[in-house]
Amino acid sequence: MQKNLLIKTGLIVATLLVFLYGMLGIPKSLGKEGLKQALLDRIHLGLDLKGGTHLILEVQVSDAINGETDRAMENLKQELTKAHIAYADISKPDANQPEKFVLKGVPLDATSQIRNIVSDRLQEYSVVGGAENSFVLTLKPERLAQLKSDTLEKSIEAIRQRVDSLGVSEPLIQKNGLGENQILVQLPGVDDPGRVKDIIQSTARLELRESRGMYTNEELAMREHNNILPPGTVLLHGKADSSGGDVVYLVSKLAVVSGTDIRDAREGNKSDTNEPIVNFYLNPGPAKKFGEFTLAHKKGGPDPANLAIVLDNRVISAPEIRDQITDSGLIEGGFTQEKAKDLAMLLRSGALPASLHYLTERNVGPSLGADSIRAGVNAAMAGMAAVLIFMLVYYRGAGINADLALVLNLVILLGFMGFFGAVLTLPGIAGVILTVGMGVDSNVLIFERIREELRNGKAPAAAVDQGFDRAWTTILDTHVTTIVSALILFFVGTGPVSGFGLTLIFGLLANLFTAVFVSRVIFDAVLSRKGRGEALSI
Secondary structure, three states: OHHHHHHHHHHHHHHHHHHHHHHHOOOOOOOHHHHHHHHHHHOEEOHHHHOEEEEEEEEOHHHHHHHHHHHHHHHHHHHHHHOOOOOOEEEOOOOOOOOEEEEEOOOHHHHHHHHHHHHHHOOOEEEEEEOOOEEEEEEOHHHHHHHHHHHHHHHHHHHHHHHHHOOOOOOEEEEOOOOOOEEEEEEEOOOOHHHHHHHHHOOOOEEEEEEEEEEOOHHHHHHHOOOOOOOOEEEEEEEOOOOOOEEEEEEEOOOOEEHHHEEEEEEEEOOOOOOEEEEEEEOHHHHHHHHHHHHHHOOOOOOOOEEEEEEOOEEEEOOEOOOOOOOEEEEOOOOOHHHHHHHHHHHHHOOOOOOEEEEEEEEEOHHHHHHHHHHHHHHHHHHHHHHHHHHHHHHOHHHHHHHHHHHHHHHHHHHHHHHOOOEEOHHHHHHHHHHHHHHHHHHHHHHHHHHHHHHOOOOHHHHHHHHHHHHHHHHHHHHHHHHHHHHHHHHHOOOHHHHHHHHHHHHHHHHHHHHHHHHHHHHHHHHHHOOOOOOOOO
16 A cells, blocks of 8 residues: 555656646746746747737638639640641630630631640640630639638748748747638737738749840830730839839740749858848759750850849849859849848748738737736636635645645646647636636545545545545546537637637646546545544545
């Protein structure tokens, strides 16, 4: 008996030490401020306690659908040219239906060829015949649904990488369950929300295209080409490399290299002028393609041309290609050091697949967070003190047992949160208080069962055995059902609701250990010191 009691006591002490480490780590000092800082280093504060920025963004999935159908239209044009099939026009008839485009003016004898091209090269599209020798191509429903889902997921991942690179502590970035195609972003402790918003919203869509000329305005560019642009080209605005004024470039529609081809990007400085630049590095496949392009279009090559560096559909530079470039290059654009750093980070994180629209923006000041912490902690301490005193008064000696179990319960709960890097929110503090209440409820169930057995004439040891055995089933049922509810809150809820669910789960698991195991060991230790027939203080 004594040996088992020593083993169980050792297990409780070891558990206490482990979770004390989870809660505090190794404090730099044992003073009040040192312990407070150690606790805050292990348990991070949420937006409502620390202050920061709360955003709800809507992903414009139509941008991604437009991009998908634009590429399909260009591929179809190339395939029709290869097959020597004439056509009048390829366009989107309705801006509200970006998943659909129309091919017009096709010869009647080319119908079967058109269907074969779509079947072989555009398998994700359905094609139906229309009026006046036209064909309507539409993204298949399953592909459209997948594209929308992928766009939302990629946007979340790109935003998460951008926010992480800025060093924001414990950000929350996830789908917003209250609206379609919405993202919830919470950034605790953000000291420059304007910069963070700019970085989140920037699509950072980098493309390297062939440049065939620079003009002071669009009218001059159109006159140069008799109001008909060369096939496969488009006019884009940008800045002149020398003066920095707004000009127009004639560039290819299709990019030689796009943002998805970049494997890494780093800010740096030019060796001769120390001007901030961005160095980029390409994946192997695109690097080979880029090498072939620059070899053909370099100065002195068979078809010399400039290289237009296009960022978010605007030309930031169009340098001359002086030599073959393969797996790396640099971007100049009159950047500041911070702009170069931000652009490199955006390129590393990947381009957003669609633009974002801000639906909600709310700033929480740190003073409000401090007030919330003070009020929450005071409420928790007052509730804890009231419960401890009540248990001592009502259950006498057994109340000490319950109080020790409750304190250990709190240590285990905070240790859990420290080990898992959980974020404590104001509802999370409410979860801590509720956990204390659940712990008291478990002890009351057990103690009342023991009192009932004592009134029935049982010996103290037998009464304790029967009390724990009969209360166990009820305690397990209530805890399991509450844990299931808390799991639903954690996985389905967002922000503070999820934090409340997580705190409640940790607290209930801790309570099962303390109310049943720890409390029982304390009773056994007390009974081992009492003489036969001696009364139990409860």
